[in-house]
Amino acid sequence: MTRLETRAVSRAFAGGVGVKNVSIVVEQGEVHALVGLNGAGKTTLMRLMLGMLRPDSGSVTIDGVGVGAVVSSAWASVGHLVETPFAYAELDTTSNLKMAAQLRLTAPSAVGNMVGAAVEEFGLASFANVRAGRLSLGNKQRLGVAAALQHNPGLVVLDEPTNALDPAGVILVREAIRRRRNDGAAVLVSSHHLDEVTRVADRISVMNRGSIIGTLEPSTPDIERAFFAAVLADDETRA
Ligand SMILES: Nc1ncnc2c1ncn2[C@@H]1O[C@H](COP(=O)(O)OP(=O)(O)OP(=O)(O)O)[C@@H](O)[C@H]1O
Numbered sequence: 001m002t003r004l005e006t007r008a009v010s011r012a013f014a015g016g017v018g019v020k021n022v023s024i025v026v027e028q029g030e031v032h033a034l035v036g037l038n039g040a041g042k043t044t045l046m047r048l049m050l051g052m053l054r055p056d057s058g059s060v061t062i063d064g065v066g067v068g069a070v071v072s073s074a075w076a077s078v079g080h081l082v083e084t085p086f087a088y089a090e091l092d093t094t095s096n097l098k099m100a101a102q103l104r105l106t107a108p109s110a111v112g113n114m115v116g117a118a119v120e121e122f123g124l125a126s127f128a129n130v131r132a133g134r135l136s137l138g139n140k141q142r143l144g145v146a147a148a149l150q151h152n153p154g155l156v157v158l159d160e161p162t163n164a165l166d167p168a169g170v171i172l173v174r175e176a177i178r179r180r181r182n183d184g185a186a187v188l189v190s191s192h193h194l195d196e197v198t199r200v201a202d203r204i205s206v207m208n209r210g211s212i213i214g215t216l217e218p219s220t221p222d223i224e225r226a227f228f229a230a231v232l233a234d235d236e237t238r239a
Contacts, residue, residue: 001062001063001070001074001077001078001153001154001155001186002027002028002063002154002155002184002185002186003025003026003027003028003061003062003063003064003155003186004025004026004049004060004061004062004155004157004186004188005023005024005025005026005060005061005062006022006023006024006045006048006049006058006059006060006061007023007058007059007061008021008022008023008057008058008059009021009022009023009045009048009055009057009058009059009060010022010055010056010057010058011044011048011053011054011055011056012056013044016039017039017040017041017209017210018041018044018210019041019044019045019048019055019210019211020041020209020210020211021058021211022041022045022058022207022210022211022212023058023212024045024205024212026155026186026187026188027186028154028184028185028186029181029182029184029185029186030181030186030187030202030203031177031178031181031187031189031200031201031202031203032186032187032188032189032201032202032203032204032205033188033189033190033191033197033200033201033203033204033205034046034188034189034190034191034204034205034207035190035191035192035194035197035204035205035206035207035216035227036190036206036207036208036231037192037208037231038192040207040208040209040210041207041209041210041211042159042190042207043082043083043159043190044210045207046080046082046157046159046188046190047082048060049067049157049188050067050078050080050082050157051067051068051070052082062074062078062155073105076104076105076151077104077151077153077154077155078153078154078155078156078157079104079148079149079151079153079155079156079157080148080156080157080158081144081145081147081148081157081158081159081161082157082158082159083159084144085140085141085143085144085145085147086144086147087132087135087140087143087144087147088132089131089132089133090131090132090133091131091132092128092129092130092131092132093119093124093127093128093129093130093132093135093139093143094115094119094128094129096132096143096147097114097115097118097119097143097146097147097150098111098115100147100148100150100151101114101115101150101151104151104153106151114150114151115150117150118146118147118149118150119146121146121150121172121176122142122143122145122146122169122172122173122176123142123168123169123172124139124142124143124146127139127143137164138164138165138166138169140164141161141163141164141165141169142165142169142172142173145158145161145173145176149176149177149180152180152183152185153180153185154184154185154186155185155186156177156180156185156186156187156188156189157187157188157189158177158187158188158189158190159190160190160191160192161173161177161189161191162174162191162193162196170196174196174199174200177189177200178200181202189201194223194224194227195223195224197218197223198218198219198220198223201218202218203215203218204216204217204218206227206230206231208230208231208234208235209234209235209238211234213230213231213234214230216230
């Protein structure tokens with residue numbers, strides 16, 4: 001699974017912006033970042049792309065197959081973290097990672113090495129035996145990202161993966177994303193942190209009020225200014 005595409009996808013909510021007429025592609029070997037203000041529609045778009053939410057209109061395909069028709073075994077090569085990191089509060093870090101590996105249909109003989117490598121990669125060694133319910137917010141986030149990425153999925157969708165992370169965690173996650181991209185994964189990531197996005201993204205799409213309003217080059221000098229100019233111009237055309 002290495003290509004994710006939406007065509008003119010829309011989903012309205014009573015009293016909310018939702019997503020309007022969004023066409024976007026995430027290609028193999030690239031990090032495509034979604035940036036936008038709170039409520040711009042980033043999470044809703046990701047949920048639509050993962051089949052967690054049905055669109056009112058438009059289509060979502062993964063490797064050309066409608067998201068509703070993707071067979072369950074194919075989901076094993078997708079890794080995602082959308083909204084709060086999933087973890088069983090009563091299980092420790094290692095057991096949570098084992099469960100995540102099993103849910104991704106990892107061969108039983110490979111689970112131990114996979115989890116060991118993830119604990120190492122995401123700096124979780126000191127917390128390997130700590131129950132998830134007792135982890136700090138940032139370490140829970142590390143665990144969630146580790147669970148999403150440890151099986152080296154071909155398609156990765158991460159909603160604000162650096163949320164709650166300390167600077168060391170931000171670097172670990174950045175490096176982990178780059179490694180998957182360099183190995184050929186298609187990565188969609190959302191963020192509020194424009195500086196961080198420029199370090200990891202190959203393409204940046206700007207969302208505002210449910211729509212994609214343009215793109216930004218990651219090399220844009222003073223990208224914050226360019227972002228706000230795009231949002232302001234869009235707001236003015238709607239006023
Ligand atoms: N289940 C829902 N019911 C009603 N409105 C919703 C629902 N989910 C999202 N919305 C609305 O859709 C819009 C987009 O929300 P969304 O969470 O996708 O934005 P976001 O860009 O991810 O925001 P943030 O950066 O704050 O996470 C908002 O107006 C939100 O209130």
